[in-house]
């Protein structure tokens with residue numbers, strides 16, 4: 001039935017003020033109002049319709065993306081949207097495309113690594129989209145190992161130019177988004193060579209295509225790398241390859257904020273410290289963490305609403321069938337993901353603060369906390385994207401068979417989301433960077449250098465290495481101090497254990513290689529502690545609205561205790577909790593699930609997602625799932641005719657074949 005809210009009963013059960021929770025989720029009343037307005041603007045514009053993506057050919061999908069991007073740009077200008085509104089607009093369009101790299105990587109790279117003059121020259125062109133840029137770092141042969149890149153930029157003092165060249169096949173750039181078919185320019189990373197000396201990898205602004213007819217400039221070979229995972233999905237993006245054949249650019253197109261090459265070809269490191277690049281990295285990674293909470297909350301919203309609609313098996317005393325959300329197994333899989341979506345939201349909010357803090361410190365030439373900020377953002381990018389990718393797939397399974405349908409929205413969400421575990425740093429490689437930082441911090445304990453920021457707890461090593469958890473009853477697991485102490489003890493003890501094992505090796509690098517797997521586990525424990533501690537800080541702050549704080553407390557402890565349950569081996573083997581305390585945590589977790597249950601649908605309503613953004617028949621706001629599943633099925637091109645194409649060639653001859661009796 002149209003117009004009926006099939007989830008009304010669920011919404012009536014809510015024990016908190018959903019409108020206030022929407023504001024908490026958005027970050028502020030202003031942010032909520034912007035999101036609310038812009039999401040509806042996009043949803044009501046037929047150009048941004050997206051249900052046909054799965055059945056479009058690659059070329060149609062790509063052209064449709066160009067059309068949407070051009071329309072979005074027109075709207076953004078006509079409506080004079082602010083930067084904040086434009087970012088929201090592009091995110092609600094929900095279509096991966098070249099603009100993501102233009103705004104997300106090309107512009108920040110020029111801002112972070114370009115000199116004042118370079119910024120003045122290039123940023124206005126980029127900001128008006130008179131040039132379109134991408135970020136060309138990865139090559140066919142090397143991604144993670146950036147220092148292994150092979151593209152060269154050799155200074156020619158005769159002409160005052162750099163000669164950009166791809167000396168081998170493996171030196172071809174491979175993967176940059178927006179490169180394949182659209183970008184006119186790229187920030188290209190290449191080995192800088194002056195007077196025969198290799199100065200390592202540096203960034204250069206390179207024009208790739210003519211601004212008149214879009215053809216590649218002489219000396220440049222460029223194209224798309226081909227279909228990627230999933231139909232539709234990320235294939236709207238033109239990830240590309242690029243080869244240079246002695247291609248020349250003026251000297252002033254090397255990004256020269258951190259180091260420069262003079263007219264005479266002398267390499268000069270600038271007095272601006274290299275840590276400056278950390279600012280850009282923190283910016284990019286905080287937006288990835290915030291995207292993680294968007295993607296996970298979308299999946300959780302779909303799975304929660306559908307779990308409340310879906311019924312299987314009559315209850316023991318007969319009557320109506322049980323809503324699958326009432327099964328404890330469903331709750332045990334779904335509610336920690338709901339809690340994780342909120343947890344990642346708040347840690348993302350904190351990372352925004354960290355970015356401002358880092359920027360201010362850079363301006364004041366205070367670099368002391370930057371390595372810690374760098375390690376923590378690398379770890380959080382890795383941890384939140386891995387958990388989100390796994391979480392989306394779990395949500396698909398939580399929706400049973402219908403979750404596998406394209407129109408559930410989950411397959412596409414998964415296909416678009418999973419590469420986040422790889423781009424901007426492979427998640428394992430990033431955790432190893434965190435581990436290196438942790439090992440350094442442990443080695444400096446007792447040296448008088450107090451650990452800062454998110455490693456501050458390591459300064460209490462003497463206590464944390466020997467303390468015993470004082471949890472005695474299930475309710476103690478709702479005590480923030482006791483929860484934090486268990487997570488701190490586990491993280492520190494794992495890091496110290498790695499450091500002890502490392503010290504047994506004569507050669508530290510060899511030891512590091514041997515212990516990689518343990519080091520990654522220690523890094524993950526540290527990152528989980530950060531997320532738990534930021535969630536606890538959030539619930540300890542002022543939160544308005546009837547019952548809102550109470551719901552957030554439940555979610556916070558579900559997040560923490562579920563992690564404790566999942567990584568029980570770590571907690572037990574480090575003696576951070578006893579088996580009895582672990583069993584009390586499981587008991588408390590079950591009780592929290594029961595308290596969350598009546599609020600589940602309202603907690604996902606608080607994300608305030610439009611049906612357009614969710615793009616899911618199963619996650620519809622009104623819960624009217626079954627008639628809409630039929631409608632979607634009937635729209636499939638296979639149902640255009642009752643008898644399919646190919647019947648006369650392949651089915652009829654089969655059915656009508658004359659089978660020799662010997663075969664019967």
Ligand SMILES: Cc1cc2nc3c(=O)[nH]c(=O)nc-3n(C[C@H](O)[C@H](O)[C@H](O)COP(=O)(O)OP(=O)(O)OC[C@H]3O[C@@H](n4cnc5c(N)ncnc54)[C@H](O)[C@@H]3O)c2cc1C
Nearest residue numbers: 135136137138142143144175176177419422423424425428
């Ligand atoms: C969808 C998508 C979009 C992208 N967009 C861009 C872009 O716009 N611009 C750009 O320049 N690049 C882009 N990339 C490339 C991306 O940044 C790289 O793929 C990424 O950095 C991983 O590097 P790799 O492919 O070399 O992986 P590899 O490093 O080859 O990883 C292979 C395996 O080896 C492991 N491994 C590697 N090194 C170590 C180590 N030291 N210790 C332990 N294990 C290790 C990894 O964990 C992984 O399991 C994109 C990639 C994808 C998938």
